[in-house]
Amino acid sequence: MNAHDRIEQALQAALALGEGTAGPPKLAAALRHAVFPGGARIRPQLCLAVAQACGDSDPGLTNGAAVAIELLHCASLVHDDLPCFDDAITRRGVPTVHAAFGERIAVLTGDALIVLAFQYLAHSARHAPHDLPGLLSIVAQRVGAPTGIVAGQAWECEPFVGLAAYHRAKTGSLFSACTEAGALAAGANPERWQAFGLFLGEAYQVADDIRDVALAAELLGKPAGRDIALCRPSCATEMGMHGAIAHFDGLLARAVGAIPPCRGASALRALVRAESERLVPEATVRQFALAA
Amino acid sequence: MNAHDRIEQALQAALALGEGTAGPPKLAAALRHAVFPGGARIRPQLCLAVAQACGDSDPGLTNGAAVAIELLHCASLVHDDLPCFDDAITRRGVPTVHAAFGERIAVLTGDALIVLAFQYLAHSARHAPHDLPGLLSIVAQRVGAPTGIVAGQAWECEPFVGLAAYHRAKTGSLFSACTEAGALAAGANPERWQAFGLFLGEAYQVADDIRDVALAAELLGKPAGRDIALCRPSCATEMGMHGAIAHFDGLLARAVGAIPPCRGASALRALVRAESERLVPEATVRQFALAA
Known part of the structure; x- marks a missing residue:
């Protein structure tokens, strides 16, 4: 079974644990709405990739960790979309849970x-x-x-927040949960896998900042994205787009360098490089971003 | 150490797990505000009482279960007080967390x-x-x-909810968590302790309905409490006050009857009877309620 099917199947099994005919119907429907269909499932994919690089000796336990992390990510999206936070009406083209x-x-x-999740x-x-x-x-x-x-x-x-602490908590932390839990579920030492997750998470957040500005430049003709509109700390506004892209490339390189020796290390490095091109594609985002 | 001090000390230890100088100060202050000072701590008290009735062979584990349940109860109060639910400005005489x-x-x-909690x-x-x-x-x-x-x-x-299913989920379920987890932490069979918790929780919810109406009668001179104002299902409105008090007494009797044989059974029965008088005191609430 490929990683995508494995994750979706385990997510279905998890949702079934929280369902039953005796429960309130709207809550049951909203739980499914929040989890299916998903996005890239990047966090459980990362958890599985690390476990596989370490041998994946207990696939059921790996699935449990990967799914718990994805459910916690889905929960954070539902609450972040609330009127008191982002007040978002749609996500991935469908109404948000509160909408x-x-x-x-x-x-x-x-x-x-x-x-x-727990x-x-x-x-x-x-x-x-x-x-x-x-x-x-x-x-x-x-x-x-x-x-x-x-x-x-x-x-x-x-009133004040350092960009690095903010990015680390907001995104890096859950990425390091993926790498640490994936390693532990496969019997490896989780501490050795923490740095890889933190660098990757920070890179992912910087990529988000870059895309936010690049997309705004494309759609609106001016460099003002959602982060700027919400006055959120953004790497792209603090460093400029050239600086942000260089920072992203540097973080990716440090993430690849932080992968501990393991039997699947080279496959994992290749996966990270492919993901890098997906996050900040050379042909579109970088050109838009630099032109903005 | 008495149960009160044991619970407060374990709650302090739990809060310390979620604190650190690297975190955002408002969230840290709000976490303490939500947990201290507490109310009657009735749920962890119940968890401890059941564990002690069963021998309390692993006090640290009992504390973990009791505190987890109390933290989950505190979380539910914080969210229930939000503007989209009860929109409550104060709780136990101090501002709610969102206020x-x-x-x-x-x-x-x-x-x-x-x-x-987990x-x-x-x-x-x-x-x-x-x-x-x-x-x-x-x-x-x-x-x-x-x-x-x-x-x-x-x-x-x-749009429709049966009163028993509503009460069981809203209150009975967490009370049965207390009795089941307290038993399991002490090495006893949790299933045998479920009915005791469910009856006690339902009685507690009915007592809440009775006090809601009785307090409104006392303060406002008319029988319209918060449940009625919020159009929530209430035992006191469905059954009338005489019916609700008889229902409460019946549930308490069934709770006492559901205590499984164990070395601390008689002490536990005495505790439940004392709690009954605290919840619906003969001298005040019953008289107000019946006069309303």
Whole structure:
């Protein structure tokens, strides 16, 4: 089974844990709406890729970690889209959860997805409970306070925030959860895989800043994207587009350099380079960005 | 150490897991605001009481379960108080989290508390990982979809809801988490303790309905409390006050009857009867309620 099918199948199994005829129908529909269809599933793909590079000795446990992280990511998107944050009406071309089901169901959907993530992780570790405290601790630390993605979002409520700390919490932390948990689920030392995840996550956030400005330049004819409109810290505004692209390339190189020796290291390096071209494609975004 | 001090000390240890100098200050302050000072801490008290009735063979694990449940309860209060739900400005005489820190921090505080609950549970089970999948599964099922407290809140967004299913999800489920997890942490069979928790939780919710009406009668001179104002299903409106009080007494009797044989059964029965008088005191609430 390829990674895409493996992830979608495990996500279906996780959602089934949170479903039943005795539950409120709107919440059940909103949970599915928040998870399917997904985006690139980049985080569970990364978790699987690291586990496979380390041998993937317990695929069920790897699936549990990958799916828990994706469900937590989906929860963060549902809450980030709320009126009090981004007030987004659509995501990936369909209505956001609060636009489709109302604000109350959107708050509860995020809550239920967080609970389901840990529930499915525990469910996947039934046969290997000795790994569960470590896996759960990694995932929880990278999501909660003081330095996980929830903290990253909370930095937006502070009068001052350093760009590196903000990017690390908002994006880097969950990427490092992927690499650390993927390694641990395959019996490898998670600490050695943390730097790879952090560099990759920071690169991903910088790529997002670059695309935000490049897309605005393309669509609006002026360099003002959503981050700027929302006064969020943005690498592209702090460093300029030339600086941001150089920073992205540097982070990618450091990520590749941080991959620990393992049997699947060369395949993993190739995957990261392919992902780099997907994130900031030479032919379109860079040219738009530099022309803007 | 008495149960009160034991719970407060374990809650402090849990909060410390989610704190650090590297985090955003408002989120850190809001997390403490949501947890301290607490109310009656009835859920962790119940979890401890059941564990003690069963021998309390692993106090650290009992603390982990009790604190996880209390943090999840605190998270639900923070989100229930949000403008899109109850729009409550004060709770226990102090500003609610969103009134004190803003709506965005309140959403994130609830999220961070849910994560912290599972993180502390895993932390408390480091030395006993074989019990963690079971404990985590009990707690997650009683909180999430389709039948936990999140589902209970989501029933308020449906056009029709049966009162028993609503009460069971909204309150009974977390009470049964307390009795089941308390039993499991002490090495007893959790299934045998479920009915006790469910009856107790339903009784607690009915008591809340009774007090809501009785308090409104006392303060406003008319029988219209918050549940009625918010069009929420209420036992007191469906059954009348006489019916609601009889229902409460019946549920308490069934709860006491559902306590499984164990070495601390008689002490536990006495505790439940004392709690009954605290919830619906003969001298005040019943008289007000029946006069209303």
